Amino acid sequence: MAEPSLARLSALFFGFLLLLATYSWVPVLHSGFLSGTGVRKTLGPDPKPRVDHSSAKPHHPLDPLTVREIERVRTILLGHDPRFGSGSATIHSMALDEPDKTRVVQWKKGNRLPSRRAEVLALSGGQSHVIVVDLDSGRVLSDVVNPTSGYPILTMDDLTVASQVALQSIEFNRSVEARGVKLSDLVALPTFTGWYGPEEEGRRILKVQCFTSQDTPNYFMRPIEGLYATVDMDKLEVIKIVDKGPVSIPKAAGTEYRYSVLNKPVHMDRINPISIEQPDGPSFQVENGHLVKWANWVFHVKADHRSGMIISQATVRDSETGEPRSVMYKGFPSELFVPYMDPEELWYYKTYLDAGEIGLGPAAMPLVPFNDCPRNAYYIDGVFALPNGKSIVQPNMICLFERYAGDVSWRHSEILIPNADIRESRPKVTLVARMATSVGNYDYTFDWEFQTDGLIRVTVAASGMLMVKGTPYQNVDDLGDKENDSGPLISENVIGVVHDHFITFHLDMDVDGPTNNSLVKVHLEKQRVPNGKSPRKSYLKVKKYVAKTEKDAQIKLSLYDPYEFHIVNPNRKSRLGNPAGYRIIPGGNAASLLDHDDPPQTRAAFSNNQIWVTRYNRSEQFAGGVLVYQSHGDDTLQVWSDRDRSIENKDIVLWYTLGFHHIPCQEDYPVMPTVAASFELKPANFFESNPVIGVAPFLEKDLPVCTPFASS
């Protein structure tokens, strides 16, 4: 009886199945669970990688580890700690340990690469290890054990094991079957447990919750409420089963969303085929797989296990002089925080830190051509290390495309000048780098959009499935006073539990160089005009404050106390004497309202402010810490910032948290329409004047000639 569920188990986890979904030379499976009849075969349309990764070499100091490099790190680790060979030590993440910034900045094409190093987060003998490996010398440079609280990012094995352990529990199986659920329909999903005090200390635990996939691929909408098992990952045993008794399982009807299966008439007139078309092909080049050159921008892009996608060394050409000018050294989503708002026993722990707990990279499935990205898109693969140190390629994980949405870059109509009508307008064409990750139920799409006027827009779009709660109620009227207990009723027996999303970006701004930036807070202060001085009684005056230390830069936004926030280089002045700057324009604002002494908020203390600026420190990349799983909050952005280091005229890092409160509604069922929010990095006295004033308009003769497919 355990067989089918074991086999099913083997197919449960996003990280895990990444293995199968993708690449023909996938290494020998590292886990025994995959044998048997239930092994899933790749039937989908997933693409093959575009390049032969087996022989790929790095070309740029920031290029991610190649397949060969990953294999080499594995060999070095096997020599370092024999437990890696036996399988009792596991690699939880492996990424390029980037060279020092000064080395990278000085590096020029043609130079030898700085020595290649890897940083490995591993678990060996129940201890967390942060290991730095030098690939050139073949040596382990450092192996730090338990530098902070917390465990490394989870692996696919962790998830598999947790489910298996739970399903080996007769009591757990009995609880499932008592609800009339066949084990062959069971989806036993391990979820991250957070951290709630000393009693959870000293052991890695996962909580396994249950869904049924009977008659639907959308098991997320069919929770088996009132039951979970806590699994000790070291002892491989169930240490607690919570069974509050059966709750009605929501129906399967209405949960299907696959186009090939769904036969749902849509009352909507046909929309004629429409497309962004660029018959001459894209205008950008991707040099050696990672260095993107487009219009006046150059940047490095790569896939990343933890943050999904990293943009580095974004450099814009000065429109007047042609000089390449540094804007941002590195930008990426550093951590996410998704707390659910239900304190009861079966839900309180759901307070996810997705980047550090599971990683955005492994869950970034291949993008769907023509739908996730337009036809003119170019795709980039990701290369990752598996728990056993072997490598895996995730094809089409990132797309790059030029975007034209009918928007206007600048315009002016003028008719005040005799004998010369003026109707000037310029279309806005941008370049987008996109990655979409399905962290379990939720799908997050990350866009970095580059404008020719120097603006960078970062957009996070959320779609996918809600994490819902089973309820006995089928109608709001049945609920009485309980309506708002943890969220609204969004289908029969389904509550959409209220939750927040916070996405904190690491934005290592290097405006015109790495070492000399400052944060200027540009305050709009209301002034009262002295009586009789003017018919006006009040106005706003700009006052500028340069932040001296990190505590000056712990910033909560306020509608009624408005500031602009500029990262400037006080050593680089415009011809008028204004310091070259970039401004962060907040968007998608929500504040975390949880108490600071609440464990989830302590661990996610990076969401205590919307904006922070810290002194650059190469070890301070991940806002929730290096080791996030079951972390106590001793290695967060709040902790670093509270050191209150000087940040004036220094190498500094800007952090911005984009947030959504999410109160679900019926339209979010069974899949949510995309919700998007953006923030912007915008030049402010960086250029001497509007840098796109000389750009040409579109003329009809330059546009493509298109015919319907049918008539081609």
Added chain:
Amino acid sequence: MAEPSLARLSALFFGFLLLLATYSWVPVLHSGFLSGTGVRKTLGPDPKPRVDHSSAKPHHPLDPLTVREIERVRTILLGHDPRFGSGSATIHSMALDEPDKTRVVQWKKGNRLPSRRAEVLALSGGQSHVIVVDLDSGRVLSDVVNPTSGYPILTMDDLTVASQVALQSIEFNRSVEARGVKLSDLVALPTFTGWYGPEEEGRRILKVQCFTSQDTPNYFMRPIEGLYATVDMDKLEVIKIVDKGPVSIPKAAGTEYRYSVLNKPVHMDRINPISIEQPDGPSFQVENGHLVKWANWVFHVKADHRSGMIISQATVRDSETGEPRSVMYKGFPSELFVPYMDPEELWYYKTYLDAGEIGLGPAAMPLVPFNDCPRNAYYIDGVFALPNGKSIVQPNMICLFERYAGDVSWRHSEILIPNADIRESRPKVTLVARMATSVGNYDYTFDWEFQTDGLIRVTVAASGMLMVKGTPYQNVDDLGDKENDSGPLISENVIGVVHDHFITFHLDMDVDGPTNNSLVKVHLEKQRVPNGKSPRKSYLKVKKYVAKTEKDAQIKLSLYDPYEFHIVNPNRKSRLGNPAGYRIIPGGNAASLLDHDDPPQTRAAFSNNQIWVTRYNRSEQFAGGVLVYQSHGDDTLQVWSDRDRSIENKDIVLWYTLGFHHIPCQEDYPVMPTVAASFELKPANFFESNPVIGVAPFLEKDLPVCTPFASS
């Protein structure tokens, strides 16, 4: 010597030159000022209207007045008040006086139109008149004199006259010439004076400020600072000249922006031609010029003198039942407020209310094809009345187009189900209705974007020229402490004066019917968990409050006190018992910080809150009042709302103010890159489930086949 300046004068004003810019059957010019040598000829690429407006008839109760109807109103008015014939009474605006909502809602295609009426704002004998004319009976139904403070919207004649009066002043001319400016280069621009207390009462005044157009079409960047003349528009005399002495006039170099003239190398790689392509043509129909049908949406769109563009009767088809369901009866930008932040004598009065002071319609020049709107756009003309009652057609004032930007409507990747990869993603295609208006220096683009999932996004994009101030300083270092006096130095001798933009939208939501809507404030309240009840210490709980009266709906947004705001129909419940609702999702938030007793803020009291809900009242359309020019603030949204009428389960109107603080920077010179902000109206338990779950993905075979123009 007066000749050239008179001739030049005639070409000074946007409203005025509208006359010349457009249509061959433009009526006999109503003003003598246009004779002479300087009359501007239409050389530009402005299009001809697509339809023969001379014989057009209304087909829908909300269709704007036709050319014939405008002529008929003129005839009726000539009979009503002989001063209209003599030119001593002038028509300041004329628009359809829309039939009662119940009549419009009940009207079906094929029915006779409700009686056609026009509302005319006029000035006769120095008094403001609000006149309602019945076209069917040929009668004036009402003629209300001075219903509130304020004068009607300005006309092109007003602007012309003000300049002329100023230039007839020897003292004024002397001041100009003392600055070394040739009168032939002078641009004497009348600006709105605001209202600053009793001494300005009882007379219409305009203030004339000066620029030089020497060597540039961009005279806005060449202010002649320190000088203005106040003109009494009744007595046609200069009542005050302020001359603070010459200030350096900023240079012409660097101000040009016309592509045909500018020869500015741009350090940027070529971007290959790119376009939104739809070779089968658009999927929408425009019935009788105004009724748009697309996908699951039907709405009425029309050009409007005051608000530029009005969307009416937006109705979405229920995706499950096919039932057409009312969402919004009427939506439009009701008023703008643009206060400049400089209290000194030459600037304090610049606190514009553009919609009510000059109107967005006459300044909405023809859109530039391929640049203001993509190639797949369809254009709609505007028809307006001139001061003498004759009509004028503004071609291509509105465009409609389907937008595809590479964005995703919804997605989910799932690999947890054996033997079935799931990679579902749907492209987002929307329909945009766009109008762009050049209110003097600023260009505002208004987009109403309709999504198939029921969401309406309203975007305001600002571009054009800053209103700048001359200064003796050429470098920030010269300024010393004065740097922040009224704004930053953005070019030599040019200060970009700090200012705000507030755009207040009238959103007459009729969710599933006109009479039974309520505002529900959905509050996220922080709860502290009692000790020991849960390992969690805090969470957010949803509490709903139904606003009883208008004062419950005077809403200031707060990041740390979050609400959702739903307009619901409590009488229309989903199958789960949730009331059908639409949510307003704020965006582009800025609060006006001016004191409430400051005259500009009193006049623009609609910007005191970001959200308001009022009881529907057909006379309460314009948030700053019907008569806005020199208004005292006695007819604003604040005044109406303070009546505190009941708004529960009633016909209610939602008001939303989108705002920007604008601290200029060098990139804003000489033309600003577009800055955009949006708010959204989003279904919330309006549909039973995600309404676009059944929509088809894009398949390559459906996309167009395109070739470069050169190879076609």
